[in-house]
Amino acid sequence: MQNVMSNVWVLALSGLSILVVALNMGLSIDLFGFLGGFGGFLTGLFTVGAVIVVAMLAGWIFQQALLAISPRGMARELRTAPLTASFGMLMIVIYILLAVFAPVIAPFSETEVVGPEFLFPGDRAEFLLGTDHLGRDLLSRLIYAARNTVGIAFVTTALAFILGSVLGLLAAVVGGWMDQVLSRGVDVLMAIPALIFALLLLTIVGTSIINMILVIAVIDATRVYRLARAVAMNIVVMDYVEAARLRGEGLWRLITREILPNAMAPLVAEFGLRFCFVFLTISALSFLGLGIQPPTADWGSMVKDTATMISFGAITPLLPAGAIALLTVSVNFVVDWQLHRASGLKE
Amino acid sequence: MAEIGDNKDVLLTMRDLRIEGRADETWSEIVKGVDLTLHRGEVLGLIGESGAGKSTIGLAAMGFARDGCRISGGQILFDGIDMRKTSEAERRAMRGKRIAYVAQSAAASFNPSHKLIDQYSETPVQHGVMGRGEAQGDAVELYRRMQLPDPDEIGFRYPHQVSGGQLQRAMTAMAMACRPDLIIFDEPTTALDVTTQIEVLSAIRDIVEQFDTAAIYITHDLAVVAQMADKIKVLLKGEEVEESDTRSMLSSPSQDYTKSLWAVRSHARAEQPAVEAGAVPVVSVRGVTAGYGTVDVLKDINFDIHAKRTVAVVGESGSGKSTTARVITGLLPPRKGDVLFNGATLPANYKARTRDQLRQAQMIYQMADTALNPKLKIRDLIGRPAQMYLGLNGKALDTRIRELLDLIELEPDQYIDRLPSELSGGQKQRIGIARALAAEPQFIICDEVTSALDQLVAEGILKLLDKLQREFNLAYMFITHDLATVKAIADEVVVMKEGVVVEQGPKSDMFQPPHDPYTELLLSSVPEMDPDWLSGLLAERAAKAS
Numbered sequence: 001m002q003n004v005m006s007n008v009w010v011l012a013l014s015g016l017s018i019l020v021v022a023l024n025m026g027l028s029i030d031l032f033g034f035l036g037g038f039g040g041f042l043t044g045l046f047t048v049g050a051v052i053v054v055a056m057l058a059g060w061i062f063q064q065a066l067l068a069i070s071p072r073g074m075a076r077e078l079r080t081a082p083l084t085a086s087f088g089m090l091m092i093v094i095y096i097l098l099a100v101f102a103p104v105i106a107p108f109s110e111t112e113v114v115g116p117e118f119l120f121p122g123d124r125a126e127f128l129l130g131t132d133h134l135g136r137d138l139l140s141r142l143i144y145a146a147r148n149t150v151g152i153a154f155v156t157t158a159l160a161f162i163l164g165s166v167l168g169l170l171a172a173v174v175g176g177w178m179d180q181v182l183s184r185g186v187d188v189l190m191a192i193p194a195l196i197f198a199l200l201l202l203t204i205v206g207t208s209i210i211n212m213i214l215v216i217a218v219i220d221a222t223r224v225y226r227l228a229r230a231v232a233m234n235i236v237v238m239d240y241v242e243a244a245r246l247r248g249e250g251l252w253r254l255i256t257r258e259i260l261p262n263a264m265a266p267l268v269a270e271f272g273l274r275f276c277f278v279f280l281t282i283s284a285l286s287f288l289g290l291g292i293q294p295p296t297a298d299w300g301s302m303v304k305d306t307a308t309m310i311s312f313g314a315i316t317p318l319l320p321a322g323a324i325a326l327l328t329v330s331v332n333f334v335v336d337w338q339l340h341r342a343s344g345l346k347e
Numbered sequence: 348m349a350e351i352g353d354n355k356d357v358l359l360t361m362r363d364l365r366i367e368g369r370a371d372e373t374w375s376e377i378v379k380g381v382d383l384t385l386h387r388g389e390v391l392g393l394i395g396e397s398g399a400g401k402s403t404i405g406l407a408a409m410g411f412a413r414d415g416c417r418i419s420g421g422q423i424l425f426d427g428i429d430m431r432k433t434s435e436a437e438r439r440a441m442r443g444k445r446i447a448y449v450a451q452s453a454a455a456s457f458n459p460s461h462k463l464i465d466q467y468s469e470t471p472v473q474h475g476v477m478g479r480g481e482a483q484g485d486a487v488e489l490y491r492r493m494q495l496p497d498p499d500e501i502g503f504r505y506p507h508q509v510s511g512g513q514l515q516r517a518m519t520a521m522a523m524a525c526r527p528d529l530i531i532f533d534e535p536t537t538a539l540d541v542t543t544q545i546e547v548l549s550a551i552r553d554i555v556e557q558f559d560t561a562a563i564y565i566t567h568d569l570a571v572v573a574q575m576a577d578k579i580k581v582l583l584k585g586e587e588v589e590e591s592d593t594r595s596m597l598s599s600p601s602q603d604y605t606k607s608l609w610a611v612r613s614h615a616r617a618e619q620p621a622v623e624a625g626a627v628p629v630v631s632v633r634g635v636t637a638g639y640g641t642v643d644v645l646k647d648i649n650f651d652i653h654a655k656r657t658v659a660v661v662g663e664s665g666s667g668k669s670t671t672a673r674v675i676t677g678l679l680p681p682r683k684g685d686v687l688f689n690g691a692t693l694p695a696n697y698k699a700r701t702r703d704q705l706r707q708a709q710m711i712y713q714m715a716d717t718a719l720n721p722k723l724k725i726r727d728l729i730g731r732p733a734q735m736y737l738g739l740n741g742k743a744l745d746t747r748i749r750e751l752l753d754l755i756e757l758e759p760d761q762y763i764d765r766l767p768s769e770l771s772g773g774q775k776q777r778i779g780i781a782r783a784l785a786a787e788p789q790f791i792i793c794d795e796v797t798s799a800l801d802q803l804v805a806e807g808i809l810k811l812l813d814k815l816q817r818e819f820n821l822a823y824m825f826i827t828h829d830l831a832t833v834k835a836i837a838d839e840v841v842v843m844k845e846g847v848v849v850e851q852g853p854k855s856d857m858f859q860p861p862h863d864p865y866t867e868l869l870l871s872s873v874p875e876m877d878p879d880w881l882s883g884l885l886a887e888r889a890a891k892a893s
Contacts, residue, residue, distance in 0.1 A: 239718040243782070246676055246697055247732060248705045261722035 059087030081337050088333030095327055099147040106140035111295040120314045130316055132306050138316060141297040142323060148298050149286075150327070152213060153279040159217035160278065161271055164224025169255045169263070171225075172232030183229070186222045194219050195284065202290045212291060216281055220274055227270050231263045238262075265338070272335030276328045283324055299324050358426055358528055358561050359385040359408055365420035366403050366412060366585075378403055379585040380421065387528070388559040392576030392593070394566060394608075396801040397772070399582040401565045405531045408563060409446050410438045426528065443470040447522035451534040453514040457506040464502030467521045476525050489520040492557065493550045512543030516550050523554060530555070531563045536571060540663040540828055541872040548574055548874075549885055567801055569608060570874030573597055574881040581605050593878050608802065609876070622653045627690045629654050629790050629822040630675065630708070635684035637674050643682070644670045645846045652790065655816060657823040659837035659854075661830065661869065667846040668826045672792050675824070676710060688790075706736040709783035713795035715775035719767040725752075725778060726763050732785040751781045755811060773804035780811065790822045797832055809836050830873045834858070842866050 063086035067075050081089070098105060107126070108114050114137050119130040121138075129138040171179040189197075201215045235241060236259065244258050285291030286300030294301060299320035306317045366378035378400040385391050393401045403416065410430035412418050423430040425446065430438065442448075450456040458466060468482035477485065483502070490498035493516040506514060515535055522530050535551065536544040552575060555562050564575045572579055573593060580590040581604070589602045600606050628651035638644040645667045652658045660668045673679040675686050677697030686693045688707060694700050709732075712718035719728055726748055733739045733747050749759040755777040767775055776796060783791050793812065797805035813836060815821060825836060833840060833854070840857040842850045842865065850863040862870065871884060 239712045239714065240720040242678070243710065243712070243718060244720075246678070246705060246710065247735065247786075248700075248702050249735075257723070258720055262720070 055087050056083045059083045059085075059090055062086050062090040062093075077341075080341060084333040085337035088330035088337075091326060091330035092334065095146055095150060095330075098143050099150050102143050102147045106137075106143040108137040108140040110136075110141060110144040110297050112136065118309060118312075118314075120309075120312075121316065121319075129319060130314065132302065132316070133308070134305075138302075138306075138319065141302060142299075142320060145297040145299045145302060145320065146323070148292055148296055149279065149282060149300070149324075152209065152292070153275060153282055156213045156216045156282070157220070157271065157275045157278045159213065160220035160274060161224055161267070163217065164221035165228040165260075165263075165267060166255075167221070168225040168228025169232045169259055170251075171229050172236050173251065173254055173259065179229075182225070186225050189219065189222045190226075195281065198281065198285065199288070199290060202285070207290050207293060209292065212282070212285065216278055216285075220278055220281075224267075224270065224274065228263065228267060231266050232259055235259050235262050265341075269335050269339040272331050272338070276331050279324070279328065356386045357384060358387045358389075359383070360424045361404070361407070361421065362424075363421040364404065364407060364418070364423065366400070366407060367417055367419045368403075369415045369417075374417075374419075376419070377416070377585050378407070381582070381585070381587050383580065385529070385561050385563065387561055389578070390555060390562045390564055390576045392564045392566065392572035392579040393582060394569060394572050394579060395582035395588075396567060396803065398584065400585040401567075401582055402533050404582075405533055405563050405565050406448075408529065408531060409442055409448065411442075440474070443527075444474040444476065444525040445527050446529045446531070447525070447527040449515075449518055449522050449530060449532045449535050452538055453518040453535075454506065454511060454538075456518060457514065459506050462503055462505055463509070463517050463521075467502065467517075467524055470521070471524050474525060482524065485524065486520065489523055489554075490517070492554055493517070493520045494546070495520075510543070512539055512547055515539065515547050519547075519551055519554065523558065523560070526558055527560065529561045529563070531565070533565045534567070537566065537568070541830070541874075542663060542868060544571070544874070545872050545881070545884070548881060551575070552881070568874070569802075570876050570880075573876055573878050574874060581608070597876055597878065622656070626653060628652055628687075629689060630824070631687045632671070632675065633685045633687060635671070635674055635681045635686070637670065637679055637681035637684075639679075643846065645674065645681070648684070648843075648846075648848055650841050650848065650851055652822045652824055654789065654822050655820050656838045657816065657825050657836055658839045658841060659825045659827060659833040660841045660843060661827060661833055662843035663828060663869075665845075666843040668828075668843055669794060670846075671843075672710070672794055672824065672826060675792065676708060702736065706732075706786045707788050708790045708792070709786050709788040710792045710794065711776075711779045711783050711796050714799055715772065715779050716767075718779050719775060719782075721767050723766075724763075725765050725767075725770075728767070728778060729781045729785050732782060736786050747785070751785055754784065754815065755781045771804075772800055773807060776800065776804075776808055777811065780808075780815070784815065784819070787819075788821070790824070792824045792826070794826045795828070796825075798827065798829060805832075812836065830870060842869065 060083055063078065063081060063083070066078055066086075066089075070078060107128075113135045115124070115127055115131050115135050117131055117133050117135040119127055119135075121128070121130040123130055127137050127139070129142070132138055132141065167182055171182045198215055198219055202211060205211045205215070241254070241258050244254055249258070282291050283298070283300030283303075286298045287304045289301075289304070291300060292298040302320040303317050306314075306320075309316045310318075361381060361383040363380045363382065364378055365376060365380055367374040368377040369375075381400070381404060383391070383404070393404060395401050403413070406413060407418055407423060408425070408430075410418075410423060410425075410433065418431060425441070428437075428441075457463070464483055464486050467486040468477075468479050471477040471482045471485070472479055476482075486502050487498050490501055495501050495513055495516055501509065501513070501517070509517065519530075519532075519535070532551065536547050539547060548571065554560075562575075564572060566572050576593050578590065578592045579596045581588040581596075581600075581602070583604055588604050589596075589600070591601075596605070597609075600609055631651040632648055635648045636643055636646055648667075648671060650658065660671060662668050670679065674681050677686075677693065677695065677700055680695035686695075688704065693704060697705065726745075729751050730739075730744050730748050733751075734744055737747075739747050748763060752759040752762060757774060757777060762770070762774075767778065770778065779796070796812075797808050800808065809832065812823065816823060823836075825832075827833060837854045839853050840851065841848055842857075842863065844865050849865045850857070857866070858870070860867075874880065877883075
């Protein structure tokens with residue numbers, strides 16, 4: 001029922017999008033010229049609409065493709081994904097492909113100066129998105145930055161999760177003094193604003209990629225700790241945990257077999273959100289000059305480097321910013337869907 | 348009985364009512380064409396197992412279907428109004444004013460942050476029946492009629508400040524606020540102890556008679572419905588089995604299913620030979636005093652449990668039954684006293700006990716839902732104790748798991764790789780039993796194992812426990828508040844009240860007078876399948892009091 005409805009919706013909207021594209025190409029001049037100043041606004045509106053429709057269409061096609069290749073159990077779960085989530089998954093897959101195959105896909109190398117500086121997008125055919133302030137190809141750097149920023153963000157988030165959830169579960173299961181010591185320690189760390197704390201620590205230990213990963217992981221682990229502890233607290237009081245304790249199960253097995261599987265849903269959802277936060281923190285640090293160091297490409301510092309071009313009407317700084325925004329939104333679409341499923345809400 | 352349509356006194360008729368529920372993206376029928384007629388001032392009892400569609404039909408009388416359900420066919424006529432054709436606004440105007448609903452758990456249905464009397468006044472004020480002051484005066488009057496203690500003041504308390512039985516009565520008074528034509532009672536006494544149940548039942552019955560209100564009384568307890576209803580309708584899986592007036596239904600049920608429901612109550616365990624003098628009890632509790640914080644919940648508890656014996660521990664909620672179990676398992680070390688196992692003292696804390704000591708005493712929980720890890724398969728749930736205590740692995744473990752599933756009468760191939768969520772309530776409880784058996788214990792604590800189950804399913808569980816006891820020489824400690832269960836399974840009975848053992852002894856003595864006054868109260872409060880039982884009991888108690 002729901003599936004049929006969404007198919008109809010997709011078809012209707014794709015028809016509309018073809019209409020809009022046609023309008024923009026041929027008729028728009030006459031029609032919008034006639035409408036005067038109002039026309040620009042309408043064109044903008046239609047363009048946004050067309051982009052959304054095309055995105056959803058891509059998401060839908062991707063979902064159908066996934067359904068065709070995935071086994072039955074997984075297909076049943078995938079069917080519950082709304083179009084936004086399919087679109088998110090598609091985008092994440094594209095980012096991963098770009099990151100993994102960056103040397104193959106990118107037309108130029110990451111650091112090589114290949115042309116004149118400050119070329120606008122479309123100025124020359126060989127530099128599709130123009131060049132930056134040193135004359136490096138922007139498209140190539142965007143692609144390589146996916147590898148650096150996303151890879152580092154992933155490692156950092158994973159580290160924050162391992163640290164935070166292990167300590168959180170331990171605090172909930174052992175309780176007593178262990179809980180007190182860990183929770184108060186986390187309170188102290190959380191009392192300091194995250195970005196300022198990160199800047200402070202990075203200034204002390206020096207800026208390197210390893211240091212940055214460790215500092216952000218520790219700071220974000222405090223947030224994960226709080227969630228893991230709260231979730232586990234509700235599970236620890238269940239009869240099956242009591243039964244396992246009375247059976248004489250050890251701490252490790254108690255955590256890994258009885259508690260962790262039941263705490264997984266909220267933790268996975270939190271992983272997605274946390275990934276976005278970490279990702280933004282890295283970009284922010286890079287923008288401030290304390291993150292990933294040049295000449296390594298990274299979206300945050302690319303915004304900083306090309307920021308002046310916006311005064312000349314180039315959209316160059318918006319491209320890395322857009323890459324950040326798109327990934328963040330995509331991850332959140334998927335997380336929303338997972339949260340919805342985990343919480344058992346209908347419609 | 349009058350035919351539909353030819354009697355002006357008919358208040359509610361349902362014809363060929365069909366309700367569908369949604370699961371896994373498809374709609375399936377959960378009520379399959381039920382007819383129902385209710386006259387003014389009449390009480391209809393709806394009984395059946397869980398999943399029979401009782402509550403769904405009750406709610407449909409208000410033209411309401413729960414989330415994920417829809418009324419898909421048939422006609423609902425309430426006092427000449429077609430509830431399926433009226434608008435939502437019209438239906439809302441009728442709800443609370445002409446049709447009221449009393450839910451199973453009053454504690455969950457009251458808003459905890461408003462006073463009782465404010466919640467009482469909300470409905471009449473909303474519907475414009477009375478002003479706020481008038482409604483509050485009316486509330487006091489109804490509280491008095493519901494025999495609530497201190498009716499002038501009780502309304503100014505918050506829901507957590509009154510007891511469960513009082514809350515249920517306050518809820519019934521609230522349903523009465525607009526003097527509706529019809530009240531739907533959805534298992535109003537299921538969550539209550541037998542002694543409180545009596546008070547609520549008699550209060551409900553009186554008030555329904557006084558205002559000549561029609562009622563639909565939904566329950567799975569036959570003895571309760573026998574006291575309350577003028578006629579009874581038996582439901583099974585969304586279909587009517589039979590309907591007739593209460594007396595003829597009780598004396599001569601015509602359908603096999605109804606007869607099987609009646610027969611449930613007749614199971615009784617064979618009398619066991621007396622324990623040999625000098626035999627060492629499997630478990631003995633010696634002078635245990637225990638509690639939380641500074642409060643003593645248990646005071647000087649003593650009792651023994653012998654092999655092949657079942658000791659039932661009986662009492663109202665809060666009497667310390669479950670706390671006793673926690674002391675025996677070592678979850679709550681006692682302040683004073685010891686727990687002996689085969690004559691040897693057990694360490695007070697479970698952490699200090701050896702693996703073998705832990706193996707010997709197992710526990711089966713009340714709520715199978717929370718007692719089984721929802722993410723583990725049956726294979727792992729049952730297999731773990733066998734693997735841990737007996738060192739079984741691979742093929743031997745698989746064989747043992749299959750043996751255990753056979754013992755609890757579940758087909759191994761079909762169930763071994765399922766998750767708990769893919770089982771029914773009774774099957775889950777059987778898995779709980781299998782998990783306890785897997786450790787090959789001498790002693791099992793059963794904590795209210797049947798109280799969350801339907802009668803027929805509970806009966807199956809009791810028979811299974813009985814069979815296993817004979818086969819493996821188990822000793823049971825059976826915690827329950829249901830005296831019918833005690834009759835069915837116990838050899839000895841321990842009656843507890845407020846943390847003290849009031850009376851203990853063999854079952855045969857316990858059900859014979861003379862009794863301790865508290866035991867007497869408990870025993871006499873168990874509803875019987877006699878429609879005159881409640882009236883008789885109340886008359887008797889009134890006579891004694893005066």
